[in-house]
Amino acid sequence: xxxxxxxxxxxxxxxxxxxxxxxxxxxxxxxxxxxxxxxxxxxxxxxxxxxxxxxxxxxxxxxxxxxxxxxxxxxxxxxxxxxxxxxxxxxxxxxxxxxxxxxxxxxxxxxxxxxxxxxxxxxxxxxxxxxxxxxxxxxxxxxxxxxxxxxxxxxxxxxxxxxxxxxxxxxxxxxxxxxxxxxxxxxxxxxxxxxxxxxxxxxxxxxxxxxxxxxxxxxxxxxxxxxxxxxxxxxxxxxxxxxxxxxxxxxxxxxxxxxxxxxxxxxxxxxxxxxxxxxxxxxxxxxxxxxxxxxxxxxx
Amino acid sequence: xxxxxxxxxxxxxxxxxxxxxxxxxxxxxxxxxxxxxxxxxxxxxxxxxxxxxxxxxxxxxxxxxxxxxxxxxxxxxxxxxxxxxxxxxxxxxxxxxxxxxxxxxxxxxxxxxxxxxxxxxxxxxxxxxxxxxxxxxxxxxxxxxxxxxxxxxxxxxxxxxxxxxxxxxxxxxxxxxxxxxxxxxxxxxxxxxxxxxxxxxxxxxxxxxxxxxxxxxxxxxxxxxxxxxxxxxxxxxxxxxxxxxxxxxxxxxxxxxxxxxxxxxxxxxxxxxxxxxxxxxxxxxxxxxxxxxxxxxxxxxxxxxxxxxxxxxxxxxxxxxxxxxxxxxxxxxxxxxxxxxxxxxxxxxxxxxxxxxxxxxxxxxxxxxxxxxxxxxxxxxxxxxxxxxxxxxxxxxxxxxxxxxxxxxxxxxxxxxxxxxxxxxxxxxxxxxxxxxxxxxxxxxxxxxxxxxxxxxxxxxxxxxxxxxxxxxxxxxxxxxxxxxxxxxxxxxxxxxxxxxxxxxxxxxxxxxxxxxxxxxxxxxxxxxxxxxxxxxxxxxxxxxxxxxxxxxxxxxxxxxxxxxxxxxxxxxxxxxxxxxxxxxxxxxxxxxxxxxxxxxxxxxxxxxxxxxxxxxxxxxxxxxxxxxxxxxxxxxxxxxxxxxxxxxxxxxxxxxxxxxxxxx
Numbered sequence: 023x024x025x026x027x028x029x030x031x032x033x034x035x036x037x038x039x040x041x042x043x044x045x046x047x048x049x050x051x052x053x054x055x056x057x058x059x060x061x062x063x064x065x066x067x068x069x070x071x072x073x074x075x076x077x078x079x080x081x082x083x084x085x086x087x088x089x090x091x092x093x094x095x096x097x098x099x100x101x102x103x104x105x106x107x108x109x110x111x112x113x114x115x116x117x118x119x120x121x122x123x124x125x126x127x128x129x130x131x132x133x134x135x136x137x138x139x140x141x142x143x144x145x146x147x148x149x150x151x152x153x154x155x156x157x158x159x160x161x162x163x164x165x166x167x168x169x170x171x172x173x174x175x176x177x178x179x180x181x182x183x184x185x186x187x188x189x190x191x192x193x194x195x196x197x198x199x200x201x202x203x204x205x206x207x208x209x210x211x212x213x214x215x216x217x218x219x220x221x222x223x224x225x226x227x228x229x230x231x232x233x234x235x236x237x238x239x240x241x242x243x244x245x246x247x248x249x250x251x252x253x254x255x256x257x258x259x260x261x262x263x264x265x266x267x268x269x270x271x272x273x274x275x276x277x278x279x280x281x282x283x284x285x286x287x288x289x290x291x292x293x294x295x296x297x298x299x300x301x302x303x304x305x306x307x308x309x310x311x312x313x314x315x316x317x318x319x320x321x322x
Numbered sequence: 323x324x325x326x327x328x329x330x331x332x333x334x335x336x337x338x339x340x341x342x343x344x345x346x347x348x349x350x351x352x353x354x355x356x357x358x359x360x361x362x363x364x365x366x367x368x369x370x371x372x373x374x375x376x377x378x379x380x381x382x383x384x385x386x387x388x389x390x391x392x393x394x395x396x397x398x399x400x401x402x403x404x405x406x407x408x409x410x411x412x413x414x415x416x417x418x419x420x421x422x423x424x425x426x427x428x429x430x431x432x433x434x435x436x437x438x439x440x441x442x443x444x445x446x447x448x449x450x451x452x453x454x455x456x457x458x459x460x461x462x463x464x465x466x467x468x469x470x471x472x473x474x475x476x477x478x479x480x481x482x483x484x485x486x487x488x489x490x491x492x493x494x495x496x497x498x499x500x501x502x503x504x505x506x507x508x509x510x511x512x513x514x515x516x517x518x519x520x521x522x523x524x525x526x527x528x529x530x531x532x533x534x535x536x537x538x539x540x541x542x543x544x545x546x547x548x549x550x551x552x553x554x555x556x557x558x559x560x561x562x563x564x565x566x567x568x569x570x571x572x573x574x575x576x577x578x579x580x581x582x583x584x585x586x587x588x589x590x591x592x593x594x595x596x597x598x599x600x601x602x603x604x605x606x607x608x609x610x611x612x613x614x615x616x617x618x619x620x621x622x623x624x625x626x627x628x629x630x631x632x633x634x635x636x637x638x639x640x641x642x643x644x645x646x647x648x649x650x651x652x653x654x655x656x657x658x659x660x661x662x663x664x665x666x667x668x669x670x671x672x673x674x675x676x677x678x679x680x681x682x683x684x685x686x687x688x689x690x691x692x693x694x695x696x697x698x699x700x701x702x703x704x705x706x707x708x709x710x711x712x713x714x715x716x717x718x719x720x721x722x723x724x725x726x727x728x729x730x731x732x733x734x735x736x737x738x739x740x741x742x743x744x745x746x747x748x749x750x751x752x753x754x755x756x757x758x759x760x761x762x763x764x765x766x767x768x769x770x771x772x773x774x775x776x777x778x779x780x781x782x783x784x785x786x787x788x789x790x791x792x793x794x795x796x797x798x799x800x801x802x803x804x805x806x807x808x809x810x811x812x813x814x815x816x817x818x819x820x821x822x823x824x825x826x827x828x829x830x831x832x833x834x835x836x837x838x839x840x841x842x843x844x845x846x847x848x849x850x851x852x853x854x855x856x857x858x859x860x861x862x863x864x865x866x867x868x869x870x871x872x873x874x875x876x877x878x879x880x881x882x883x884x885x886x887x888x889x890x891x892x893x894x895x896x897x898x899x900x901x902x903x904x905x906x907x908x909x910x911x912x913x914x915x916x917x918x919x920x921x922x923x924x925x926x927x928x929x930x931x932x933x934x935x936x937x938x939x940x941x942x943x944x945x946x947x948x949x950x951x952x953x954x955x956x957x958x959x960x961x962x963x964x965x966x967x968x969x970x971x972x973x974x975x976x977x978x979x980x981x982x983x984x985x986x987x
Contacts (some may be wrong), residue, residue, distance in 0.1 A: 120356030210357035239356060249350035252358040259358040259365070260350050264983065266365060274363035 030127065031134050031172050038303050039138045071099040106138040106202060107161070109148045109227070111193060113207035114176065116252040119180035121236020121298050126180040128298040129206040129234045135306050136204060137162070137171040148197075152189045152207070153182040156196075168222055183254050184211060190218030195224035203227040208234055209282060216285060223289055230292035233282060237299050242271060326399035326443060326963070334394045337387055344383045383977040389972045396968035409509045410450050410466065412496045412530075415480055416537075417455040418487035419848070419914040423517070423649040425541030428526070431482040434515035434537045438480075441513060442473045452500050453477060455490035456520065458485035458849025467500045484652050484886050485849030486911055489514065489925065490523030497528055501544030519913055519921025523846070525925050534923040542647025544612075545915035546598075547619065547844075549635040549656035549908065551627070552581045580660055582624035588614035589916045594646045597638045598622065604632035612637070632659045632889045632904055657868075657889050657906040666836060667706075668693060671698045672713035677819035678728070681828035682711070687836050689760050709835050714812060719966045724805045724835045729812040730771070736797060736808050737774030740915050744770050744811070745788030747795055750781035756798055756830045757782065760823045767818070770795045770811035779806070791861025796971070798834070803863075805835050846907045848887055851880040863894045 075084060075095035088096045110133045118126040133149060140147045141162060148160035149171055159174035186207065193203075203222060209215055209231075222229050242263075244250075250259045261267065263281045279295060286293035355361070415438055421431040438453070445451055450466040453476050463476035464699045493512060500510065515536040525532065576752040580659060593615050600608040608624050610916060627633070637654040639646055650655065668688045673695065682690045688709070693701070695715040704710055704721040711726040716734055730738055744767045749757050762783075772793040775781055778798030785791050798807045818824050846852055854865070854875055863875040868888025875892070884890055884907045892903040909915065 024402055118357040125356070155344060208356065210358050210359045212362075236356065239360075242355065244353055244355075247350050248353045250358050250361055251352060251354045253354050253356050253357075257358050259361050263364065270364035274360045277363070278360070 030131055030176050039135055041140070042073070042303060042306055072096045073099060107146045107148065108136065109197065109201055109203040110136050111150045111152050111203065111205045113152055113184045114151045114178055114180050115182055115184035115254050116180050117208060117210055120253060120308065121238050123298050125208055125234045125236050125298055128302060130175045130178060131302045132232070132305060133206060134172050134175050135302055138168050141165050141168050147171060150193060151178050153184050154188060154246065156189060156192055185213045186211060186215040186218040187213055191221040194221045199226065201227050204230045204232060206232050206234055209278065219285065219291065223291060231286055233279065233295045235295065235297045237297050240275065240297055271286065326401055326941040328398055330397035331394070333397050336390045336394065340386050340390055340648055350955055363595065366861060381982055382979060385975055385982065389975040389979065392968045392972035392975065396965040396972065397889060399963055401963045409511060412452045412454065412493070412500065412510060412512040412552060413441055414489065414492050414496065416487050416514065416520065417457040417480065417483050418520060419484045419652050419909055420517055420519040420650065420917055421482050421778050422652055423538060423541055423917050425539050425649040425917065426537070428897055430517055430538040435477060435480060437535060438477055439474065442470055442477065445470060446508065447711050452496050454492050454496040455480050456487040456489050457483040458488060460488065460492035460495040462495055462499045466503045477914065483849060484909060485522040486524065487516070488846060489520045490526065494526045497526055508864065513924060514666040516571045516923065518923055519916065521913055522926065532925060536919050538917065538919045540591070540919065541649035541917045542592065542594065543650045543915055543917045544594055544596055544637050544646065544648045545587050545589065545653040546584060546635050546637060546656035547587050547912065548585040548910055549658045550583050551633060551658045551660050552583065552663050580627040581627055582627050582633060584622045584624070585619060586612060586614065586622065587619040587639065587915065588616060590647045591616050592647065595640055596646060599636045599638060600624055600627070600638060601634040602628065602632070629660060632657060632906065637788060649917055652887065653909045655887060656908045656910060659888060659889065659904045659906045666708040668711065669693060669704065669707040670711045670713065671695060671715055673715065675713045675813065677813055678711065678713055681825050684825055685832045688832060691838060726831065726835060727808045729810065730808065735801065735806050736776060736779060738810065739772040740767050741771050742790065744768065744785060744795065746786035748786040750784045754782060756834055758830055760830065762825045765818065765821060767795065767811050769815050773797050773808055773810045787837045807831050807835060820956065831847040844883060845910055846905060847905055847911065848885050848909065850884060851882055852884050852905065853880045863892055866891045866893060
């Protein structure tokens, strides 16, 4: 595929990621900070707010300078120390190795971008290649670990089949507790994905689903009498491609996306669809819509 | 339902051909896709939403097959036959001259033939068809056949004639053939394919329905209705009884000029002009312009025609004039033979018989010569006489000509007994033409030989009573193509010469024996049986028709080969006097020349009641037995061809196919 020809992480991409990181860092933190307020409040060094003193409050937290000026007792509140875990699960089945550019290439590049942003933000980062089993890279911490994550991504190949209903619970069993989890897949899997996502969410993860489709998936450039071969399973389907059948195909795709979307919305799971002809940077921005509007600019 | 061209079914090979092409074309191309998951969803939705989706995948194929099938069906030309008769069907194909008319293309007969073909092809299972053509003599082509191929072959053999149709005879013959083949046939229906221009006939006594399928339109026609040549009336009919003349060729005097009488008619609805030519030996001798009003008949007289043996009268369109409506060609020509100026010669060999000489000389058609037995012995060619009468004398060798033996003394033509007394005589058959107008009452013959007529002769006069009652006194008959009369008694032993009827008897006998009967003088129509006898002195003869075809004349049988108009020549072989006798055969009948198709078939109820059935008391009552006459034209046989509908359907399907193809289904 063309993705093999174009390097995953070329310098131009890295430069754009740096710009993106500057743009999005605050927003990224701001978005998740309120949600992740720790019960051990005040142990952080970052000031958040004041509130009136009530009996029983730790006297060490009283702002005596304010008392000196105002003769009232205020307690200083500090942000929790946000040591968030970010997990990215990449579907690396054969069906991902498809399209121009391929979904595999695009998903890995997106995962690389997420790794860069997460590690720049000081989060812990875990990378999982999902087929029927999990291959893990991480946990990574610190900006220097980006290269290790990227090495792992570069060496990933699209092999075998993916069963999300089995792979996601396996991941959930390893990681209980809060964290951000991104699932990157085309979701073109007959075995289903609902149970996997349910288990993932039940394990306390904040889940974001990103469906990666190639333009060929959305608009198959086929016609006539075809023996369609499933790249992942080898399943053979003979079809006579006609206008109505193509309409039906689009309908089936729309049905799948509607089901995914409604499933995710009902559970508060973030859901995004990207086709691989969209630059990864744009996807990162689109995934963080607040950044673009808050800073009044959009990266090319 | 019938198929008019079932041979076109081989075109149905196009169906498997389309299928094969489709299968060859329908090669699935391998195409790798990331996942067939969505495709399966799409197909499942599609197949679930319309159960015939699997068919729809090959919709184009099915449409093409349907179009091809419809085209093949159109090619075999299925047709619906309405009111097709069933059971035992007799198809009578009118083959008379009027069916040659070309008012309907290509001719009435061919139209009738194609209708008969439709009938054959519409024949139901179990129906049997008898095919007969109606002309002067019916011709049965197929009897009670179920085999369409055989029937069609038989139909192909049917030929139109220049004759007049005898419908009654055709129906009777067909019925007889049918019963001879399959015994009693309870329900018979007959279909008469005709223009109705047939001689009036009566129905056969058989319960059958007769359906008249009218062929032809009202068409104009010019016809020569009659043509005859006559001698001027100036020649005296004298007779001479002189010395014998055995020279073969009698130098005739200068032949007199002839008068021609022609009757022409215009049967068309419009006036017509034409030219009438008289031809002799291929040369136009006389010509006259015709101008006939609609329906007019004209008699034309041509005087002072040169004495040629035969003439032809011919109607031709005026050169350069607009075409006239003349649908029938066969009646545009008529033929006539010049009447013979020569009278036949007869020889009376007698020792002396004034009564016979006198009676024979009264006969106008004969030149009578007399000879004694001694003089007769010196004759070298007695057979050149058309008739030799031996009175009381019998030569050693009888000449090969018509003979009248009076009082033969020994066995010759007939066996002869000794002469005995005759108690009384009577006619063996009073209706015999030789005894016409002859009153035998009181006739006396004293004594007579008794004759043994053998197989060829019929008795004329027999003993009325006495011991020899029934003994034959006189006999007549034809032997080896010649006519002979034998009287077993001497005239002088009877009172015959004293009877007023004696000359009549002699006239009758001479008339029957006379050579003028060799060829008939009356009008002969195509298909008539022509009663011909061998000319005097000839041992055999042949008839040469207008087409040059020669037919040997079989003695004692009429000539049956006069099937077309023209001059027929009777040529006698084996005689030095090879005089040719000719007769003309002409259509000459209004029935055939008036081409207006008859509204009803001229079939009348048989006057005789059906055998075993009482005559219908009330002619108006429906009569299932002898059969009500149902000869009215009830319209042509309906045959609705379906191929235009099928072709239209194929076009519609092809249009749908094009639409489907462009829509990408």
